Amino acid sequence: MPPAVPSPILRRRRLGTELRRLREAAGLTGDQVIERIGWASASKLSRLENGRSRPDPDDVAVLLALYGADAELQTDLLTIAREAGDVRGWRKSYPVMTQQQLGWAEIEAGCAEIREYNPVLVPGLLQTPGYARLRIVSADRAAETAGDPQAGEGPETEVRARLARQSLLDRVDGPRYTAVLEEAALGERAGPVEVRREQLAKLCELAMLPNVTLRLLQRTTVIGEFYLPPTAFSLYRFADPQDPETLAIEGGFIDVMSHDANTVNHYKVVFEWLCSAALSATDTVSWLFEETGRLTGTATPSTAAHGAAAAPAQRRPSGRLTER
Numbered sequence: 449m450p451p452a453v454p455s456p457i458l459r460r461r462r463l464g465t466e467l468r469r470l471r472e473a474a475g476l477t478g479d480q481v482i483e484r485i486g487w488a489s490a491s492k493l494s495r496l497e498n499g500r501s502r503p504d505p506d507d508v509a510v511l512l513a514l515y516g517a518d519a520e521l522q523t524d525l526l527t528i529a530r531e532a533g534d535v536r537g538w539r540k541s542y543p544v545m546t547q548q549q550l551g552w553a554e555i556e557a558g559c560a561e562i563r564e565y566n567p568v569l570v571p572g573l574l575q576t577p578g579y580a581r582l583r584i585v586s587a588d589r590a591a592e593t594a595g596d597p598q599a600g601e602g603p604e605t606e607v608r609a610r611l612a613r614q615s616l617l618d619r620v621d622g623p624r625y626t627a628v629l630e631e632a633a634l635g636e637r638a639g640p641v642e643v644r645r646e647q648l649a650k651l652c653e654l655a656m657l658p659n660v661t662l663r664l665l666q667r668t669t670v671i672g673e674f675y676l677p678p679t680a681f682s683l684y685r686f687a688d689p690q691d692p693e694t695l696a697i698e699g700g701f702i703d704v705m706s707h708d709a710n711t712v713n714h715y716k717v718v719f720e721w722l723c724s725a726a727l728s729a730t731d732t733v734s735w736l737f738e739e740t741g742r743l744t745g746t747a748t749p750s751t752a753a754h755g756a757a758a759a760p761a762q763r764r765p766s767g768r769l770t771e772r
Contacts, residue, residue, distance in 0.1 A: 455554035459532035460499035461707070462691050463508070466525055468497040470515040485510055503529045546602070549609035551703070555694060556616055559623040560687040563719050566680035566698065570633050573614050573625070574662075576650045578643040580607050617660060626661040628722040629732075634739070645743040652736045655729070663726035664735055671725040681715050 471481060478497075482490050495501035496508075508529040512522045552572065556562065564571040570579060584603045617625055629651070638644055655662045671677070680698040692707040695715050706712065727735060 455557040456502075456532050456535045457499070457554040458558060458686070458691060459528050460501075460503065462499075462688070463503055463525060463528045463532055464497045464499040465692070466528075466690075467508070467511055467515075470512070470517055471497075474515045476515075481511070481514065484514060502533050502535070505529045505533070544605060544608045544612055546606050546609040548606060549613060552696075553613050555684055555696065555705070556613060556623075558686050558688070558691070559616075559684050561624045561626075561683075561685040563626045563683040564681070565628045565677060565719060565722055566633065567630050567677055568633055569680070570629065570638075570647060570651070571627050571682075572610055573617060574627060574651060574654060575610065575614075576643070576646045577607055577611060579639060579647045580610050582639045582643060584610075617654065617657060622659050624659050624661075626663070626723070628663045628665055628719070628726050631664060631666050641743055645740060648736055648740040648743065652733065652740055655733045655736065661729050662732050662736070663723055663729060664732040665722065665726045669725050672721050675718075675721060677718060677722065681718075683712065683715060683719060 471478070476484075478490065478493050481493055487493065492501075492507075493511075496503055496511075505526055508526060509522070512525060517525070556573075562573070564573070569583065572580070575583070581603060584606050588603060616622055632638075634644055634648060636644075638647070651662060654660050665671075682696040682698070684694040684696070686693075692709070693712050695706045695708075695712045697704040697706070726732070
C-alpha cells in the first residue's frame with residue numbers, strides 16, 4: 449500500500465521553497481551564498497532551490513547555518529532533506545510502478561484532498577483494469593503510428609501500476625477525493641458493454657467510500673453561461689499546509705504541473721462551477737446504479753435507487769473495499 453507521507457519529489461520541492469525563502473530573508477544572492485560556503489558549482493544551489501536534485505543533509509545544514517535558521521526550523525528542514533533523498537525506499541512501497549505512473553503517484557502521496565475533472569475519460573484513480581487497458585493500448589497505438597520507439601512496451605505492467613496507485617483511496621487515512629465525471633466517458637465510445645458495465649459497477653462501489661464523492665455531468669447539462677472546460681485537470685492539496693497546492697493539466701501525450709497560486713485559483717473556480725452544474729452526489733450514485741442495471745439487464749430504476757440507498761450499510765466501518 450502506498451505510503452501516507454509525501455513523496456521524495458514533493459519533499460524536494462518543499463525544501464527548495466524553504467531554502468530560497470531563507471536565503472532571500474537573509475538578503476543574500478545565489479552568487480554570494482556560493483562564494484561564502486565555497487561550492488565549486490553555482491548550479492548546485494539553483495538545483496536545490498528548484499527541487500531538481502537529491503539534497504545532501506550536510507549541505508542543507510551548512511545553508512541553514514549560513515541563513516541563521518533557528519534550531520526548530522533546522523530540525524524540521526533536515527528531516528525533510530532526509531525524506532527527499534529516500535527515493536528507493538519510497539518506491540518500494542508500491543508492488544509495481546512504471547515511469548509513466550510514477551509522476552502521478554509522487555504527487556498523490558501525502559495529499560489531504562484531490563479534485564479531478566476529465567471531459568472524456570474516467571480519471572485514472574477510478575478506472576477498472578479493463579477500462580485502463582483499453583485507454584493504454586489505444587494510446588500506445590497512436591504513439592506507434594507517430595513513430596514513438598517506447599510505445600507498446602508492457603501495457604499490462606502499466607495497468608498494474610495504475611491499480612497500485614488506486615489503493616490510495618482505499619486507505620483509512622486516504623485523502624478526500626472528489627471527481628466530476630462526464631457521462632460521455634461512460635458511453636459507447638468508451639468501450640464494449642462488458643468494460644463499461646464493469647467500470648460503472650466499480651464507480652458504484654467507490655462512491656460508497658466515506659472519503660470519495662462523485663458528481664456526474666450529463667450530456668445536456670449547461671455550465672454557467674455555456675462555459676466549456678478546455679482540458680482535463682486535477683487539483684492537489686497536501687496534508688502539510690506548507691506544501692503548495694498543485695495543479696496538473698492532463699493533455700494525453702503531455703502533462704503540465706503548476707504551483708502558481710493564481711493559476712491554481714482559476715482552476716479551483718472552474719471546479720466549483722462544474723460541481724454546481726453536476727448532479728448531486730446522491731443523484732449521481734442513483735444514476736450509476738441505474739445505468740449499471742441497464743447494461744446488466746437485471747435491474748430497474750427503482751431497484752437501482754434502492755441499491756444505492758442500501759449500499760452504505762453493507763460496507764465495513766473502516767470504509768475499505770472488500771475487493772479490488
